[in-house]
Amino acid sequence: MISAFRIRLPQHGRGHLAWPAPAKRAWKHQTFINNHQFASYHRWQDLGLDDWHNGQDVDMNGVKLDAAGRLKRYTGSKMFSPARVIKKQLPKQFGIRSAPKRILNQNHETDERDLRVLLRYAADAWASKPLREHISNLEVLGPPRFVCLEAKKMTREELPIKFHVGVSIFDTGLLGPLQNGKMDPEKAVTSQHYLVHDPMFHPFRDRDFLYGSPKTVTDAEIAEKLRKLSSPPNILVTYGPKREHRALKKLGLDLTNTYIFDISNMALSLLDIPYAIPLHWLLQRLEIPFDPELLHVAGNDAHFALQAMLMMVALDAEKHPERRKVPAWVPTFKAIANAKLPDWDYETHMWTPAWFREQEDRLRQHRDVEHRIAEERYQEKKARRHHEELLLGNEDAKRDSKREKARAEYLESWRSTGGVAWV
Structure with a gap:
């Protein structure tokens, strides 16, 4: 015997939405909750766009929505919407960054x-x-x-x-x-x-x-x-x-x-x-x-x-x-x-001695800025290269120190066993 009603289980934060809902159809007797009544959570099933429900507005359990249900869905309410809102909850430190502080009086x-x-x-x-x-x-x-x-x-x-x-x-x-x-x-x-x-x-x-x-x-x-x-x-x-x-x-x-x-x-x-x-x-x-x-x-x-x-x-x-x-x-x-x-007037303002003097001053300023930027980049590369050489030298020194320490431990163990130490 197919039951005429089934119990919609409450979800997290939606305890007030647990009520007996009429069953649309079922393939077998209602001895347990089958996959058809509680379909898998897929986006096309949540939105009612799957082939099984013929493109109708249905909720996550396959029940066709009435006018009130469609109103709740399409008004954007997350609390009362029959469709399950798919949103991956991330920890606060991995979530979306907050908007930057706004400039005053943007009104x-x-x-x-x-x-x-x-x-x-x-x-x-x-x-x-x-x-x-x-x-x-x-x-x-x-x-x-x-x-x-x-x-x-x-x-x-x-x-x-x-x-x-x-x-x-x-x-x-x-x-x-x-x-x-x-x-x-x-x-x-x-x-x-x-x-x-x-x-x-x-x-x-x-x-x-x-x-x-x-x-x-x-x-x-x-x-x-x-x-x-x-x-x-x-x-x-x-x-x-x-x-x-x-x-x-x-x-x-x-x-x-x-x-x-x-x-x-x-x-x-x-x-x-x-x-x-x-x-x-x-x-x-x-x-x-x-x-x-x-x-x-x-x-x-x-x-x-x-x-x-x-x-x-x-x-x-x-x-x-x-x-x-x-x-x-x-x-x-x-x-x-x-x-x-x-x-x-280009012919009046350009190609005059004053215009040429102004362009020479401009080019001189540009050249000074280029030289300053090139010098800053050279010093930055030089400092980076010096830092890399120091790190490489420290690694070599650590490697030599470790090798000498291992050799000293080997010679100490060799003498303790009565062997003849060799150098």
Whole structure:
């Protein structure tokens, strides 16, 4: 006689799921628990995709799921899901590493509020805790100074690690001369392009950077410069700070506890974008003039990213005016963001005596860096070779000492037996 019901045995952590379940079918009398009722734990059987059950939604015991069971399975609940969750439990020391410590204020809502506090165009905004900690050492909160960082061309194949750093600076203290017409909006943002451990950067690539000539710097020089730029009242701005975080960490600068704005997160709320977009898409959305061929250059990207931030701040100030009055600096911010690209005439700027002198200085700096890197690698190889020779010499000395000790023991045993010692 085939039993109409069977007992579903409880699993670990699922004691409340042990109840009599109707049997679908069985091949023999219910004198014991057979393999069909409690099938082997395979992924295709757990998911109900095996040929035996004809591709139906069934649980691990072969019972077809009802609507409630399918809802539990496909909602992602691990506790109530009829399907067995296959996951190899590893010890804690062998498990997945925890995520690295995140950079502060990676939240588009706090970015939006903090910008309103810094530029004072919304009375109902309040500063976040990271911003309060960043400016806590200042006696008087003056006009903020935005510093945009961009890191590019990071290579890890050999040491030292090469990368380029772009720095763009906009000081809001210059709004007075800009509004009075005493300063050109195109010169409000100053940008620099620094080369770190890249002596093979070709001089003809200088024309890719629109706002000057790249400069070759050492680790100590760029670290000291960026350490000053990251201190208050300066406000760091990046377009996705992960690459900059890795690059500066190689220089001994940890941005983990440094206040920083992420422009890609700011665009989510200010422009009502559901996900982060690349920089050139954001520039197209804001109608900022740029050249796609000049992107992915550290100095240019830093300049364009800072222009995008100023444009988004101007648009947000128009939507949230203080006392129903748009701030006077909104047209100035828009003029800076919409500044046309600088004209670059190759025939005028290249092949001149000043250009040749500049390239000679660049090549001399590159040669000095190459010599320094070659000397460091030679000294490293020499020290490694000396260490290997010492280890080899120690092994030979141990081997000789062991051989002499064994010979002395043999001679001692030979004399103790009355033999004639020989040398």
